[in-house]
Amino acid sequence: MGSNIECSPSPVLLNIGGKKYATTVDTLTQREPYSMLAAMFSGRHNVCRDSETGMVFVDRDGKQFRHILNWLRDGILPTLTNVEYQELLREAEYYQLLELIKYIKSNICKKKGEDILEAELTRKEIIKIIQSSKIRFRGVNLSGLNLSKLDLTFVDLSFACIRKTTFSRANLHKAKLGDVEGEGSIFQDAILRECEFIGANLTGAVLDGANLQSANLQDACLVGCSFSESDLRSAHLQNANLSDANLKGANLEGANLKGAKLSGANLQSANLQRAYLRDVDLRDTHMDGAKLGGANLLGTIR
Structure with missing residues:
Protein backbone atom coordinates (compact mmCIF):
# COMPACT_ATOMS: atom_id res chain seq x y z
CA MET A 1 0.00 0.00 0.00
CA LYS A 111 8.61 52.82 22.07
CA LYS A 112 6.91 54.31 25.13
CA GLY A 113 7.92 54.27 28.74
CA GLU A 114 11.49 55.45 28.29
CA ASP A 115 11.85 59.18 28.67
CA ILE A 116 14.95 59.61 26.50
CA LEU A 117 16.03 56.94 24.06
CA GLU A 118 19.66 55.97 23.63
CA ALA A 119 21.08 57.81 20.63
CA GLU A 120 22.95 55.86 17.98
CA LEU A 121 25.63 58.55 17.59
CA THR A 122 27.38 60.99 19.88
CA ARG A 123 27.78 64.71 19.26
CA LYS A 124 31.51 64.12 18.61
CA GLU A 125 30.76 61.45 15.98
CA ILE A 126 28.24 63.72 14.28
CA ILE A 127 30.75 66.57 14.08
CA LYS A 128 33.25 64.20 12.42
CA ILE A 129 30.64 63.17 9.86
CA ILE A 130 29.77 66.81 9.16
CA GLN A 131 33.40 67.62 8.56
CA SER A 132 34.10 64.66 6.29
CA SER A 133 31.07 63.94 4.11
CA LYS A 134 27.63 64.86 2.85
CA ILE A 135 25.31 64.68 5.82
CA ARG A 136 22.64 61.99 5.78
CA PHE A 137 20.95 60.76 8.94
CA ARG A 138 17.74 59.33 7.45
CA GLY A 139 15.93 57.19 9.98
CA VAL A 140 18.70 57.48 12.61
CA ASN A 141 17.89 57.75 16.32
CA LEU A 142 19.42 60.96 17.70
CA SER A 143 17.09 61.35 20.68
CA GLY A 144 18.32 63.42 23.59
CA LEU A 145 21.51 64.68 21.94
CA ASN A 146 22.76 68.26 22.26
CA LEU A 147 23.39 69.42 18.68
CA SER A 148 23.17 73.12 19.44
CA LYS A 149 25.21 75.65 17.42
CA LEU A 150 26.24 73.08 14.77
CA ASP A 151 26.28 73.83 11.05
CA LEU A 152 23.74 71.30 9.74
CA THR A 153 22.86 73.02 6.47
CA PHE A 154 21.24 70.65 3.95
CA VAL A 155 21.29 67.77 6.46
CA ASP A 156 18.85 64.94 5.64
CA LEU A 157 17.11 63.86 8.85
CA SER A 158 13.99 62.47 7.18
CA PHE A 159 12.25 59.80 9.30
CA ALA A 160 14.80 60.29 12.10
CA CYS A 161 13.93 60.06 15.78
CA ILE A 162 14.87 63.38 17.42
CA ARG A 163 12.81 63.32 20.60
CA LYS A 164 14.11 65.90 23.10
CA THR A 165 17.09 66.63 20.84
CA THR A 166 18.50 70.16 21.19
CA PHE A 167 19.19 72.18 18.01
CA SER A 168 19.27 75.62 19.67
CA ARG A 169 21.08 78.19 17.50
CA ALA A 170 22.04 75.48 14.99
CA ASN A 171 22.06 76.29 11.27
CA LEU A 172 19.62 73.92 9.53
CA HIS A 173 19.09 75.97 6.37
CA LYS A 174 17.30 73.81 3.76
CA ALA A 175 17.51 70.74 5.99
CA LYS A 176 15.10 67.85 5.42
CA LEU A 177 13.14 66.80 8.49
CA GLY A 178 10.10 65.23 6.88
CA ASP A 179 8.24 62.66 9.01
CA VAL A 180 10.62 63.00 11.95
CA GLU A 181 9.52 61.95 15.44
CA GLY A 182 10.50 65.09 17.32
CA GLU A 183 8.31 65.46 20.40
CA GLY A 184 9.84 67.90 22.86
CA SER A 185 12.73 68.81 20.55
CA ILE A 186 14.30 72.27 20.95
CA PHE A 187 14.99 74.59 18.01
CA GLN A 188 15.20 77.86 19.93
CA ASP A 189 16.85 80.62 17.83
CA ALA A 190 17.79 78.06 15.16
CA ILE A 191 18.07 78.89 11.46
CA LEU A 192 15.39 76.81 9.74
CA ARG A 193 14.89 78.79 6.54
CA GLU A 194 13.39 76.69 3.72
CA CYS A 195 13.46 73.59 5.91
CA GLU A 196 11.17 70.68 5.11
CA PHE A 197 9.03 69.44 8.02
CA ILE A 198 6.27 67.79 5.97
CA GLY A 199 4.37 65.30 8.13
CA ALA A 200 6.72 65.82 11.08
CA ASN A 201 5.58 65.15 14.63
CA LEU A 202 6.89 68.07 16.71
CA THR A 203 4.39 67.90 19.54
CA GLY A 204 5.52 70.20 22.35
CA ALA A 205 8.65 71.35 20.50
CA VAL A 206 10.24 74.72 21.30
CA LEU A 207 10.93 76.96 18.29
CA ASP A 208 10.98 80.35 20.02
CA GLY A 209 12.91 82.95 18.03
CA ALA A 210 13.63 80.49 15.20
CA ASN A 211 13.95 81.67 11.60
CA LEU A 212 11.43 79.58 9.64
CA GLN A 213 11.09 81.77 6.57
CA SER A 214 9.56 79.78 3.69
CA ALA A 215 9.79 76.57 5.74
CA ASN A 216 7.43 73.78 4.70
CA LEU A 217 5.43 72.46 7.66
CA GLN A 218 2.50 71.04 5.73
CA ASP A 219 0.58 68.26 7.51
CA ALA A 220 2.92 68.57 10.51
CA CYS A 221 1.72 67.89 14.06
CA LEU A 222 2.61 71.08 15.94
CA VAL A 223 0.30 70.62 18.91
CA GLY A 224 1.48 72.63 21.90
CA CYS A 225 4.57 73.94 20.07
CA SER A 226 6.03 77.30 21.05
CA PHE A 227 6.80 79.70 18.19
CA SER A 228 7.05 82.85 20.31
CA GLU A 229 8.70 85.68 18.33
CA SER A 230 9.65 83.24 15.56
CA ASP A 231 9.92 84.28 11.89
CA LEU A 232 7.39 82.30 9.84
CA ARG A 233 7.12 84.64 6.88
CA SER A 234 5.84 82.84 3.78
CA ALA A 235 5.87 79.53 5.68
CA HIS A 236 3.75 76.66 4.37
CA LEU A 237 1.43 75.51 7.15
CA GLN A 238 -1.35 73.93 5.12
CA ASN A 239 -3.29 71.33 7.15
CA ALA A 240 -0.81 71.65 10.03
CA ASN A 241 -2.18 70.98 13.51
CA LEU A 242 -1.34 74.06 15.59
CA SER A 243 -3.82 73.36 18.39
CA ASP A 244 -2.73 75.03 21.64
CA ALA A 245 0.43 76.32 19.96
CA ASN A 246 2.02 79.53 21.23
CA LEU A 247 2.52 81.95 18.31
CA LYS A 248 2.60 85.11 20.39
CA GLY A 249 4.48 87.83 18.55
CA ALA A 250 5.32 85.48 15.67
CA ASN A 251 5.75 86.94 12.18
CA LEU A 252 3.39 85.00 9.88
CA GLU A 253 3.31 87.57 7.11
CA GLY A 254 2.35 85.88 3.85
CA ALA A 255 2.16 82.43 5.49
CA ASN A 256 -0.25 79.86 4.08
CA LEU A 257 -2.48 78.39 6.80
CA LYS A 258 -5.12 76.82 4.58
CA GLY A 259 -6.79 73.98 6.45
CA ALA A 260 -4.65 74.50 9.56
CA LYS A 261 -6.12 73.66 12.97
CA LEU A 262 -5.73 76.57 15.39
CA SER A 263 -7.98 75.60 18.28
CA GLY A 264 -6.60 77.14 21.47
CA ALA A 265 -3.64 78.72 19.67
CA ASN A 266 -2.18 81.96 21.02
CA LEU A 267 -1.80 84.51 18.19
CA GLN A 268 -1.58 87.60 20.37
CA SER A 269 0.42 90.37 18.69
CA ALA A 270 1.20 88.02 15.79
CA ASN A 271 1.77 89.53 12.34
CA LEU A 272 -0.73 87.86 9.98
CA GLN A 273 -0.62 90.49 7.27
CA ARG A 274 -1.23 89.00 3.80
CA ALA A 275 -1.51 85.54 5.37
CA TYR A 276 -3.78 82.97 3.71
CA LEU A 277 -6.45 82.13 6.29
CA ARG A 278 -9.28 81.18 3.98
CA ASP A 279 -11.88 78.93 5.66
CA VAL A 280 -9.78 78.67 8.85
CA ASP A 281 -11.66 78.37 12.16
CA LEU A 282 -10.40 81.15 14.45
CA ARG A 283 -13.13 80.97 17.10
CA ASP A 284 -11.02 79.48 19.90
CA THR A 285 -7.82 81.40 19.17
CA HIS A 286 -6.39 84.31 21.15
CA MET A 287 -5.78 87.16 18.71
CA ASP A 288 -5.49 90.32 20.81
CA GLY A 289 -3.25 92.77 18.99
CA ALA A 290 -2.82 90.51 15.94
CA LYS A 291 -2.25 92.30 12.61
CA LEU A 292 -4.53 91.06 9.82
CA GLY A 293 -4.04 93.70 7.15
CA GLY A 294 -4.35 92.24 3.67
CA ALA A 295 -4.95 88.71 4.99
CA ASN A 296 -7.23 86.43 2.98
CA LEU A 297 -10.08 85.87 5.45
CA LEU A 298 -12.71 84.64 3.01
CA GLY A 299 -14.84 82.02 4.74
CA THR A 300 -12.91 82.38 8.00
CA ILE A 301 -14.94 81.45 11.07
CA ARG A 302 -14.53 83.96 13.90
Whole structure:
Protein backbone atom coordinates (compact mmCIF):
# COMPACT_ATOMS: atom_id res chain seq x y z
CA MET A 1 0.00 0.00 0.00
CA GLY A 2 1.53 3.34 -1.09
CA SER A 3 2.05 6.22 1.33
CA ASN A 4 0.60 9.72 0.65
CA ILE A 5 2.83 11.40 3.24
CA GLU A 6 4.96 14.16 1.70
CA CYS A 7 8.37 14.72 3.20
CA SER A 8 9.19 18.25 4.36
CA PRO A 9 12.28 19.93 2.87
CA SER A 10 15.62 18.93 4.32
CA PRO A 11 16.54 21.20 7.23
CA VAL A 12 19.33 23.73 6.98
CA LEU A 13 21.60 23.39 10.00
CA LEU A 14 23.23 26.57 11.30
CA ASN A 15 25.84 27.26 13.95
CA ILE A 16 25.59 30.95 14.83
CA GLY A 17 28.32 31.92 17.27
CA GLY A 18 28.10 28.53 18.94
CA LYS A 19 24.30 28.29 19.09
CA LYS A 20 22.71 25.72 16.81
CA TYR A 21 19.57 26.26 14.74
CA ALA A 22 17.59 24.24 12.21
CA THR A 23 15.45 25.93 9.57
CA THR A 24 14.65 25.70 5.84
CA VAL A 25 15.87 27.39 2.69
CA ASP A 26 12.41 28.91 2.19
CA THR A 27 12.55 30.56 5.62
CA LEU A 28 15.98 32.04 4.89
CA THR A 29 15.12 33.36 1.43
CA GLN A 30 11.46 34.28 1.03
CA ARG A 31 10.63 37.10 3.47
CA GLU A 32 13.86 39.08 2.86
CA PRO A 33 14.91 38.09 -0.69
CA TYR A 34 17.64 40.76 -0.95
CA SER A 35 19.39 39.88 2.31
CA MET A 36 22.81 38.30 2.76
CA LEU A 37 21.14 35.15 4.12
CA ALA A 38 18.94 34.85 1.04
CA ALA A 39 22.01 35.22 -1.17
CA MET A 40 23.91 32.57 0.80
CA PHE A 41 21.17 29.96 0.42
CA SER A 42 19.83 30.90 -2.99
CA GLY A 43 21.75 28.08 -4.65
CA ARG A 44 23.90 30.53 -6.58
CA HIS A 45 26.80 30.27 -4.12
CA ASN A 46 28.74 27.44 -2.55
CA VAL A 47 28.26 27.46 1.23
CA CYS A 48 30.99 25.97 3.42
CA ARG A 49 29.59 23.26 5.72
CA ASP A 50 31.19 21.25 8.49
CA SER A 51 32.15 17.91 6.94
CA GLU A 52 30.86 15.95 9.95
CA THR A 53 27.74 17.83 11.06
CA GLY A 54 26.75 19.52 7.80
CA MET A 55 26.34 22.79 9.70
CA VAL A 56 27.00 26.24 8.25
CA PHE A 57 28.97 28.37 10.73
CA VAL A 58 28.46 32.15 11.02
CA ASP A 59 30.55 34.09 13.54
CA ARG A 60 27.78 36.35 14.88
CA ASP A 61 25.59 36.73 17.99
CA GLY A 62 23.77 33.42 18.38
CA LYS A 63 21.35 34.74 21.00
CA GLN A 64 19.99 37.47 18.73
CA PHE A 65 19.68 35.09 15.77
CA ARG A 66 16.59 33.47 17.31
CA HIS A 67 14.76 36.80 16.85
CA ILE A 68 16.02 37.02 13.27
CA LEU A 69 14.80 33.49 12.53
CA ASN A 70 11.38 34.20 14.05
CA TRP A 71 11.16 37.39 11.98
CA LEU A 72 11.92 35.43 8.81
CA ARG A 73 9.28 32.85 9.75
CA ASP A 74 6.42 35.07 10.96
CA GLY A 75 7.34 38.72 10.30
CA ILE A 76 6.98 39.68 13.96
CA LEU A 77 9.18 40.30 17.01
CA PRO A 78 8.44 40.14 20.74
CA THR A 79 8.43 43.37 22.72
CA LEU A 80 12.07 44.20 23.47
CA THR A 81 13.85 46.79 25.57
CA ASN A 82 15.60 49.66 23.84
CA VAL A 83 19.01 48.05 24.47
CA GLU A 84 17.80 44.73 23.00
CA TYR A 85 16.46 46.54 19.93
CA GLN A 86 19.85 48.19 19.44
CA GLU A 87 21.66 44.84 19.71
CA LEU A 88 19.27 43.22 17.25
CA LEU A 89 19.63 46.17 14.88
CA ARG A 90 23.38 45.51 14.60
CA GLU A 91 22.70 41.91 13.59
CA ALA A 92 19.96 42.90 11.13
CA GLU A 93 22.34 45.35 9.47
CA TYR A 94 25.03 42.66 9.21
CA TYR A 95 22.63 40.24 7.49
CA GLN A 96 21.24 43.12 5.36
CA LEU A 97 17.64 42.44 6.42
CA LEU A 98 16.17 45.70 5.14
CA GLU A 99 12.57 45.21 6.27
CA LEU A 100 13.67 44.12 9.74
CA ILE A 101 15.93 47.19 10.00
CA LYS A 102 12.99 49.42 9.14
CA TYR A 103 10.76 47.62 11.66
CA ILE A 104 13.31 47.91 14.48
CA LYS A 105 13.96 51.62 13.86
CA SER A 106 10.23 52.31 13.82
CA ASN A 107 9.80 50.55 17.16
CA ILE A 108 12.79 52.33 18.71
CA CYS A 109 11.19 55.68 17.81
CA LYS A 110 7.68 54.74 18.94
CA LYS A 111 8.61 52.82 22.07
CA LYS A 112 6.91 54.31 25.13
CA GLY A 113 7.92 54.27 28.74
CA GLU A 114 11.49 55.45 28.29
CA ASP A 115 11.85 59.18 28.67
CA ILE A 116 14.95 59.61 26.50
CA LEU A 117 16.03 56.94 24.06
CA GLU A 118 19.66 55.97 23.63
CA ALA A 119 21.08 57.81 20.63
CA GLU A 120 22.95 55.86 17.98
CA LEU A 121 25.63 58.55 17.59
CA THR A 122 27.38 60.99 19.88
CA ARG A 123 27.78 64.71 19.26
CA LYS A 124 31.51 64.12 18.61
CA GLU A 125 30.76 61.45 15.98
CA ILE A 126 28.24 63.72 14.28
CA ILE A 127 30.75 66.57 14.08
CA LYS A 128 33.25 64.20 12.42
CA ILE A 129 30.64 63.17 9.86
CA ILE A 130 29.77 66.81 9.16
CA GLN A 131 33.40 67.62 8.56
CA SER A 132 34.10 64.66 6.29
CA SER A 133 31.07 63.94 4.11
CA LYS A 134 27.63 64.86 2.85
CA ILE A 135 25.31 64.68 5.82
CA ARG A 136 22.64 61.99 5.78
CA PHE A 137 20.95 60.76 8.94
CA ARG A 138 17.74 59.33 7.45
CA GLY A 139 15.93 57.19 9.98
CA VAL A 140 18.70 57.48 12.61
CA ASN A 141 17.89 57.75 16.32
CA LEU A 142 19.42 60.96 17.70
CA SER A 143 17.09 61.35 20.68
CA GLY A 144 18.32 63.42 23.59
CA LEU A 145 21.51 64.68 21.94
CA ASN A 146 22.76 68.26 22.26
CA LEU A 147 23.39 69.42 18.68
CA SER A 148 23.17 73.12 19.44
CA LYS A 149 25.21 75.65 17.42
CA LEU A 150 26.24 73.08 14.77
CA ASP A 151 26.28 73.83 11.05
CA LEU A 152 23.74 71.30 9.74
CA THR A 153 22.86 73.02 6.47
CA PHE A 154 21.24 70.65 3.95
CA VAL A 155 21.29 67.77 6.46
CA ASP A 156 18.85 64.94 5.64
CA LEU A 157 17.11 63.86 8.85
CA SER A 158 13.99 62.47 7.18
CA PHE A 159 12.25 59.80 9.30
CA ALA A 160 14.80 60.29 12.10
CA CYS A 161 13.93 60.06 15.78
CA ILE A 162 14.87 63.38 17.42
CA ARG A 163 12.81 63.32 20.60
CA LYS A 164 14.11 65.90 23.10
CA THR A 165 17.09 66.63 20.84
CA THR A 166 18.50 70.16 21.19
CA PHE A 167 19.19 72.18 18.01
CA SER A 168 19.27 75.62 19.67
CA ARG A 169 21.08 78.19 17.50
CA ALA A 170 22.04 75.48 14.99
CA ASN A 171 22.06 76.29 11.27
CA LEU A 172 19.62 73.92 9.53
CA HIS A 173 19.09 75.97 6.37
CA LYS A 174 17.30 73.81 3.76
CA ALA A 175 17.51 70.74 5.99
CA LYS A 176 15.10 67.85 5.42
CA LEU A 177 13.14 66.80 8.49
CA GLY A 178 10.10 65.23 6.88
CA ASP A 179 8.24 62.66 9.01
CA VAL A 180 10.62 63.00 11.95
CA GLU A 181 9.52 61.95 15.44
CA GLY A 182 10.50 65.09 17.32
CA GLU A 183 8.31 65.46 20.40
CA GLY A 184 9.84 67.90 22.86
CA SER A 185 12.73 68.81 20.55
CA ILE A 186 14.30 72.27 20.95
CA PHE A 187 14.99 74.59 18.01
CA GLN A 188 15.20 77.86 19.93
CA ASP A 189 16.85 80.62 17.83
CA ALA A 190 17.79 78.06 15.16
CA ILE A 191 18.07 78.89 11.46
CA LEU A 192 15.39 76.81 9.74
CA ARG A 193 14.89 78.79 6.54
CA GLU A 194 13.39 76.69 3.72
CA CYS A 195 13.46 73.59 5.91
CA GLU A 196 11.17 70.68 5.11
CA PHE A 197 9.03 69.44 8.02
CA ILE A 198 6.27 67.79 5.97
CA GLY A 199 4.37 65.30 8.13
CA ALA A 200 6.72 65.82 11.08
CA ASN A 201 5.58 65.15 14.63
CA LEU A 202 6.89 68.07 16.71
CA THR A 203 4.39 67.90 19.54
CA GLY A 204 5.52 70.20 22.35
CA ALA A 205 8.65 71.35 20.50
CA VAL A 206 10.24 74.72 21.30
CA LEU A 207 10.93 76.96 18.29
CA ASP A 208 10.98 80.35 20.02
CA GLY A 209 12.91 82.95 18.03
CA ALA A 210 13.63 80.49 15.20
CA ASN A 211 13.95 81.67 11.60
CA LEU A 212 11.43 79.58 9.64
CA GLN A 213 11.09 81.77 6.57
CA SER A 214 9.56 79.78 3.69
CA ALA A 215 9.79 76.57 5.74
CA ASN A 216 7.43 73.78 4.70
CA LEU A 217 5.43 72.46 7.66
CA GLN A 218 2.50 71.04 5.73
CA ASP A 219 0.58 68.26 7.51
CA ALA A 220 2.92 68.57 10.51
CA CYS A 221 1.72 67.89 14.06
CA LEU A 222 2.61 71.08 15.94
CA VAL A 223 0.30 70.62 18.91
CA GLY A 224 1.48 72.63 21.90
CA CYS A 225 4.57 73.94 20.07
CA SER A 226 6.03 77.30 21.05
CA PHE A 227 6.80 79.70 18.19
CA SER A 228 7.05 82.85 20.31
CA GLU A 229 8.70 85.68 18.33
CA SER A 230 9.65 83.24 15.56
CA ASP A 231 9.92 84.28 11.89
CA LEU A 232 7.39 82.30 9.84
CA ARG A 233 7.12 84.64 6.88
CA SER A 234 5.84 82.84 3.78
CA ALA A 235 5.87 79.53 5.68
CA HIS A 236 3.75 76.66 4.37
CA LEU A 237 1.43 75.51 7.15
CA GLN A 238 -1.35 73.93 5.12
CA ASN A 239 -3.29 71.33 7.15
CA ALA A 240 -0.81 71.65 10.03
CA ASN A 241 -2.18 70.98 13.51
CA LEU A 242 -1.34 74.06 15.59
CA SER A 243 -3.82 73.36 18.39
CA ASP A 244 -2.73 75.03 21.64
CA ALA A 245 0.43 76.32 19.96
CA ASN A 246 2.02 79.53 21.23
CA LEU A 247 2.52 81.95 18.31
CA LYS A 248 2.60 85.11 20.39
CA GLY A 249 4.48 87.83 18.55
CA ALA A 250 5.32 85.48 15.67
CA ASN A 251 5.75 86.94 12.18
CA LEU A 252 3.39 85.00 9.88
CA GLU A 253 3.31 87.57 7.11
CA GLY A 254 2.35 85.88 3.85
CA ALA A 255 2.16 82.43 5.49
CA ASN A 256 -0.25 79.86 4.08
CA LEU A 257 -2.48 78.39 6.80
CA LYS A 258 -5.12 76.82 4.58
CA GLY A 259 -6.79 73.98 6.45
CA ALA A 260 -4.65 74.50 9.56
CA LYS A 261 -6.12 73.66 12.97
CA LEU A 262 -5.73 76.57 15.39
CA SER A 263 -7.98 75.60 18.28
CA GLY A 264 -6.60 77.14 21.47
CA ALA A 265 -3.64 78.72 19.67
CA ASN A 266 -2.18 81.96 21.02
CA LEU A 267 -1.80 84.51 18.19
CA GLN A 268 -1.58 87.60 20.37
CA SER A 269 0.42 90.37 18.69
CA ALA A 270 1.20 88.02 15.79
CA ASN A 271 1.77 89.53 12.34
CA LEU A 272 -0.73 87.86 9.98
CA GLN A 273 -0.62 90.49 7.27
CA ARG A 274 -1.23 89.00 3.80
CA ALA A 275 -1.51 85.54 5.37
CA TYR A 276 -3.78 82.97 3.71
CA LEU A 277 -6.45 82.13 6.29
CA ARG A 278 -9.28 81.18 3.98
CA ASP A 279 -11.88 78.93 5.66
CA VAL A 280 -9.78 78.67 8.85
CA ASP A 281 -11.66 78.37 12.16
CA LEU A 282 -10.40 81.15 14.45
CA ARG A 283 -13.13 80.97 17.10
CA ASP A 284 -11.02 79.48 19.90
CA THR A 285 -7.82 81.40 19.17
CA HIS A 286 -6.39 84.31 21.15
CA MET A 287 -5.78 87.16 18.71
CA ASP A 288 -5.49 90.32 20.81
CA GLY A 289 -3.25 92.77 18.99
CA ALA A 290 -2.82 90.51 15.94
CA LYS A 291 -2.25 92.30 12.61
CA LEU A 292 -4.53 91.06 9.82
CA GLY A 293 -4.04 93.70 7.15
CA GLY A 294 -4.35 92.24 3.67
CA ALA A 295 -4.95 88.71 4.99
CA ASN A 296 -7.23 86.43 2.98
CA LEU A 297 -10.08 85.87 5.45
CA LEU A 298 -12.71 84.64 3.01
CA GLY A 299 -14.84 82.02 4.74
CA THR A 300 -12.91 82.38 8.00
CA ILE A 301 -14.94 81.45 11.07
CA ARG A 302 -14.53 83.96 13.90
